[in-house]
Amino acid sequence: MLAGHAASGQAPGTGPGAAPPTTVAAIQQLDRVEVAGRHYDNAVGSTDAASQGTIRAELLKSRPALRPGEVLEFVPGVIVTQHSGDGKANQYFLRGFNLDHGTDFATFVNGLPVNLPTHGHGQGYSDLNFLIPELVDRIEYRKGPYFAQTGDFSAAGSADILYRTTLDEPLAALTLGQRKYQRLVGAGSSELGQGLKLLGAVELLHNDGPWTVPEQLRKANAVLTLSDGSRAEGWSTSLMAYDATWTSTDQIPQRAIEAGFDRFGSLDPTDGGNTRRSSLSGEWHRRTDTGATKVAAYAIDYRLRLFSNFTYALERPATGDQFSQQDERTVFGLGASHAVDHTLGGLPARSEVGLQLRHDRIRVGLFDTQARQTIGTTRDDKVRQTLLGVYGQTAVELAPWLRGIVGLRADQARFKVNSLADSANSGASSDHLLSPKLSLILGPWDKTEWFVNAGRGFHSNDARGTTATVDPKTGDPVDKVAGLVAARGMELGMRTEWFTGLQSSLALWKLDVDSELVYVGDAGATEANRPSTRRGVEWNNRYVPRPWLLVDADLAWTRARFADASPAGNRIPNAVDRVASVAVTARELGPWSACIQWRYLGSGALIEDNSVRSSSSLTTNLRLGRRLTPKAELTLDVFNLFDRRVNDIEYFYESQLPGEAAPVADKHVHPAEPRTIRLMLQLGF
Template identity: 85%
Template sequence: MPHRIQLRPGRRHPLVAAVGLACMSHVSAQEAAPAAAEQPERVEITGRHYDNAIGSSDAASQGTIRAELLKSRPALRPGEVLEFVPGVIVTQHSGDGKANQYFLRGFNLDHGTDFATFVNGLPVNMPTHGHGQGYSDLNFLIPELVERIDYRKGPYFASTGDFSAAGSADILYRTTLDEPFAALTLGQRQHQRLVGGGSSGLGQGLKLLGAVELLHNDGPWVVSEHLRKANAVLTLSAGSRAQGWSTSLMAYDAKWDSTDQIPQRAIDAGLDRYGSLDPTDGGDTRRSSLSGEWHRHDGSGSTKVAAYAIDYELKLFSNFTYALERPATGDQFSQQDERTIYGLSASHAVDHTLGGLAARSEFGVQLRHDRIRVGLFDTEARTVIATTRDDKVRQTLLGLYGQTSVELAPWLRAIVGLRADRAQFKVDSLSEAANSGSASDHLLSPKLSLIAGPWSRTEFFFNAGRGFHSNDARGTTATLDPKTGDPVDKVPGLVAARGMELGARTEWIPGLQSSLALWKLDFDSELVYVGDAGATEPNRPSERRGVEWNNRYVPVPWLLVDADLAWTHARFSDADAAGQRIPNAVDKVASLAVTARELGPWSASIQWRYLGSGALVEDNSVRSSSSLTTNLRVSRQLTKKTELTLDVFNLFDREVNDIEYYYESQLPGEAAPVADKHLHPAEPRTLRVTLRVGF
């Protein structure tokens, strides 16, 4: 997370102001920082939900979301906590044990290629993954443990590296809980969830937190999903926010049957929208980790050191083309991934002067090493019948960064940063020796930010920088297509992106906090590994630009209104007869939420979420349908420690789709492939009731 400093004499950074922290009852008085001398006046409820006040960030599109906001709205799936990041939409095109689809700034991010996500300091994105580069599975997240989400958009921040060109989010867990709790959720279609946790002191300053989650869900599908999930977290910590340490052990396991996307022509012919063309699709996954961090913050600077080890496995069975390639057995395939990941990071920031000007400099190092066994196999009813490719991969990414923030004038601050990344790949192909080999790549990424103001409780931002995502290691050494045997060109290990943003944030109107960002992001080439085909496909250079307008309004202390609107213009930047549109780049995204809290024993929230239409092919001749869904949460405090909550998803039972694609497939009995829309429907109206008890 970048240090957001306020270097004006007599002022402290509002992020550490006691106004924002005092609203969180689990933070002790000795951990809270002193109140700012000139803290901007804010309505209390805003501080409980956001830390996005004037002077708190380095970009208009950067901010922090507090746990109080996460409690106020329902989430159908764990990954939907990212929808609290303005402009992000989270959907699903398969079983709920698989990573979500993410949309942001004109990207169909697939499963996370250009949005870097971290949970409790652990990276979620998986490079050289069996299903897709940057695969980001958040299903192991326990929302009740989240303390805050720090988000950033664009490649302007020196501390963020791989997969963060469009943005990144740090989801930070608590180390203590207000009180032990247990919550039971029951819902339609055999949804059952039990979660509980607690924390206590062990003496000598030690604190122990534990939490367990069990979940089962069938969903609305004709072939029941039969999702079974077990999840656990154990954290030992000591010290305070000023100086301390923590170590966490996490374990997650899930199994499910999935209903993948189906063609529109099959629905027109009578197939149920929630039906399946291959009832044996599904998967299982597990993830366990051990991590630790140590930190120290004082009046002159801060230091942080962290390390982690992750053990991960996925077996995924999918069929998107049905009988196109193998009419006799069907086109089901399995993507399998087993890996161990080791990582280390360290950073040090210090306050100093530069040419007589107040300044703060930060330097950091980040190291990640993946040891991977990854494969793609032809299967029939989850039985392997042929091997497309099978590889052992060793991949190491080293990042070094430095940045300096200087107060050039009482109204102007500049941040200059530089990041250097080097990637090394070693591929041992067990199925085709010609695709074995070693490769390396490196990239320098300069960063620049200017922050001006505030004037009339308004500040302005200019941000520019270079970012990147890594490519699948197998593409950096491949010489033959694994399916056809045709020669292929090797691809670079790192793909650069260049971004720029002009922004403003204002609190000029009492109770209203607004931000506006005009942004642009260019990729030299969106080279991606297509896990479904086992090959790397070079995509064309692209450019995206857009506008984001985000608003937080507290007209009265018990009412919070969130309104976010994002518009994007996404095009390929070269000349091609196929057309200039980027498939699955959504043009418009909007969200409106109204939250009423503490009206006696009652609280309520209603949210409208709009996902606009997007081109499905380059010439814009086929477009996806837009969708508008409404979610409702109503809670009642039964006793001081007991709360009952009703969540209603898709309140008006609208028939909308989570995802749409356009490609060729062939149904059993069809004489030739057919180009068609393929869709995965959103769930119909769904009710869930939760009883939460504190102890």
Template identity: 50%
Template sequence: MPASRLSFVPPLVVCIAAVASSPVGAQGPAGEIRLDEIEVSAPPPASSGPAASAGYVGGVTGIGGALATVDAASAGIISGAQLNSRPVTRPGEVLESVPGLIVTQHSGEGKANQFFLRGFNLDHGTDIALHVDGMPVNMRTHAHGQGYADLNFLIPELVGAVEFHKGPYFVRDGDFASAGSVRIDYLDKLDRNVALTTLGSFGYKRGLSAASVPLGAGNLLVAGEAQTYDGPWVVPDALRKLNGVARYSQGTATDGFSVTGMAYWAKWNATNQIPERAVAEGIIGRYGTLDPTDGGETGRFSLSGRWSQSDAGGITRASAYVIRYQMNLWNNFTYFLNDPVNGDQFRQRDARVLGGGEISRVFQGDLLGLPMENEIGLQTRTDDIRVGLFNTTARQYRSTVLDDRVLEASAAFYYENRVRWTDWLRTSVGFRADGYSADVRSDTPANSGRARDGIVTPKLGAVLGPWLDTEIYVNYGGGFHSNDVRGVTATVDPASPLFNISRSPFLVPSTGYEVGIRNRSIAGLETSLALFRLDFASENLFQGDTGTTEPSRPTRRFGIEWSNHYAVTPWLRLEGDLTITNARFSDRDPVGQRVPEAPTTIASAGVTFGEGRGWFGSLRFRYFGSRPLIEDNSVRSKPTALLNGRLGYAFDNGVSLALDVLNLTNAKADQITYFYESRLPGEAAAVADRHFHPVEPTALRLTLAGRF
């Protein structure tokens, strides 16, 4: 039964099984995870470890006491040490520590990543909700794509913990969270200050300094990062990036506060996906481009704060943020399809100020003598947006397609009840109610208007066990994603005002089901298995001619996830994950039933070694299976298999040296592949073709770090 607007539908939320002790657990609060162990310690199981003291990570699981933390088999907490043990090409790839999540790129390095999870091509974030330090990363009614989530401002070395949930079962998650959510918290303080320099292939240079000092009754943390990168492209990316964080904090995660400022700026050139025929015919090489003027620039500045206080009856938490964001993208995906003379390049502009916050209260109590918790919360967000689309040639303005002002606001109330009925049965019952309103002022008057919508998505769940160190989970929950509100109010095509268009729904419901099991009967080994299904009333799909996502047909996905984490010794850890998904449109259409870009198989494996001083390293394998590119499955992408490695040595004086080898086997694989029509110079008509973005060849990166 799908979640419905303003009506009660029984879905489910289950929260995490009792968290096992781990090496990180022995360190105390994750806010005190030792930075000198980021590269060399054996990380904890993905579902283990404490939350970062920075704020809300782990907050939904209550405050301990009589109730063990509970959740789904597909949920967990990852320490910052585990996150940073992986060799990665770009910052967002650290999130591949979430089992089954693929993070890739189809453009220049300053653009938001492409995400794949549970049979979804999530584009730049349409159905995966990302938060950093309590702030949403996904941008609604965005110039390039709904839910656009740019994580390039992330500084991995500052991450204290990451909480992930897959499926719409978590009451704190609303918009964009149907496939899953990831909440990242930064550390409040560093045990040791750090300065590092990385030099690598293709012009890669990165410098980072981070320090924390006592100040008054609290701690001041300051970090700064600078990076440049050209890549292997014929037209260098010429990425230039500056990033900074300043945070003052007092107290702990349950009794304390913090105030954090962040600033990020980047500009770059972009080699977007290219047609296979252009390479086959020798027009360009594998790392070439058909429009050397594509690229972008972006900036993000934020101020946020969080506060928490506990008492005999429970804990109260509050957070607030304000973000100023801007972006300009120049893209040409179809070359000369629409304009054979000037070309098809367009500029997408997004400038906004958004603000919001959250307040929640966890009440401890009992139900007929049984341990119980109740949690209530309120979330708000308002975006003041200017968003535009312009035809350009070599980044020079030619004409305006649209130039709109949008004010979009939302509020949500959530409630959850958690009860331990017996030693082997825990339940959670909850719901959230979301309301949205928007005012669109378009330069095409027929597309102006106001829109309102609401949705109620209840959540239910149960955890049975443990029996023989085994727990069983059942989940059923409702979720949703919002659509670009311009499509909700529009009545005519802005490029051709004489043509009417169909309006999109504002909020699109989803319904998820899951049964899972987690076992810890072998010392050091945690294995989990989950069977899941997710139904969506409307799919968001990438459109090559506009570079955006647009609503499509209803879909159904079902699949299986198997995750394994084995701490063989305190210094040796093994991991292996496998996800197999079946994704289909749930209505009938002669064009076919396959969901374009939906991955069937995702797999990863790795080994991490090292403890304290001496040698440390990691070897990571990632497999991204073949995918249908059109509905009838007649055109498919090639699979991608990548191997990355790291080897380093940590000296007694706090200095460490590490060598990362990316794409160790020099695989000639693709980051991503699309199938759509384009037109090359000299072609008489449009040609439907695969368009791919290649994986970078083997690259070396050497990092010298000092901790003091």
């Protein structure tokens, strides 16, 4: 009998209504923990790995989030920070990766890919600031390269953030907070007749933040979705638009803070940027008793102008080191999958095949600027790149206690670069990769199941690095890089519900990456690095001791090292050793609800020999809710409750302040926000 849960059956980028799961359900029927139906879909028998699961909207509503991107922190082991202005993509940490802005974690919103290859600021740039949390229905997450449906940027993991197509009732929410924080959201849906449903949402936001130079973040966001049908058969189409401008306070050197400079101050008050993103997407799906089919397509228009200054007066003392990274692109994509139930050697089986096609047409550049005025060009390129992926997998119930999944994915990337600044860096290239996958699911025994997962994954490299022959700053010759970088992972896992009210999972994992090559958008060149090995342990717990009380505890330990020998050392800079999140949520205590969360980001080496390390941070967030009427609720959020002096991010590199005679190697930090209070009134109609 096929499982009824769809945690693993969605091809990335294809949105809601995905194909049914690829696994075959365990015959033994289990009593599910109550929290699984309201907040999680992670019960025994529902996933293909211990590190895979689904988070429901009910949980998202119970905890505060300082920024939209922090919804990913509901994925166990993920930490989200910021090292610049809030209009810029967040910094993500998972499984010993400083994922930068998303290089090895693939994210999709409402069926649209968020990661942007060959981006002006960083490969796989994943800006989630267009997300409207009130529209999220669920988050389906997977960690590790074990899933045939996931392709580029998913070596460490991936997440599908799925929007609703209808709302229970129209809503309006107004949030006011310190430092001129103002947010207004309105959303609603209606029946248009003949089964048609229309959903619309608008978000407006302003925030100055704690910075001495006000951030002046202004954001406008809108979603319009038309849908018809049901989960069995139907279609939907969505139009989304987002625009933001901001002034940013970037990281500052520790020596300046120790000399009395305000840690919330700015060394270049003209840093900041503006961005916009609009998209049109559509999907059609059909499910029957014996299979499922899904087709989806999208088009995205994107713009970014980002102004940053991380070294101050190191390279250009007279004008300062500000530079601008600019990205203009259109993206077109198509995804299709078909799954069918059948028998294989007399055993129940399910097979799925799929295709994913993406084409980016990009104008990307790096320019020297002063007070946002261009004074020089480092790189200016037109890029065309296409990534085609096809996959197939079969799941077989080998025995009542054993399920097996075998998959194979094939990807081909084609790049064409027209360098307008230096024709020597123009050219065309291509690369391909085969990625086998294997999973075994054993049990359940005593409400406990076991997992063995292995697979190959990858992330693409910046197209400019695959054709470059000359360093754009120095003119020195450089080597071209491969278009696709492979990663091989394996995992042993366990999930149990043996204790009443508790869901607990344990995963021991390892991931080897062929090369830590990174395209440095700040320099316009590829920074060669070494192969790496990461291994770790994750322990995740959901406990419901009382119907009104939920306890979440997610703990992760990681050991990240370069795999080869070097006199410089073998530590991977910014690879954090430990992360943790513990939350206690009290629900429906009369008109009251409350949640307190402790969030820990551990220390990590900042240079290869481990002689300089980042500081760990522990912050506490609080949410109190009071239902005033059946249609009105007041919510108080307090971030960094105990006003701890911690940093969101720390780096170690050379910089030179105005007046300094020579460069200085130093820590550079971006402080976490101090205690921040916000009050939200939400009304239903």
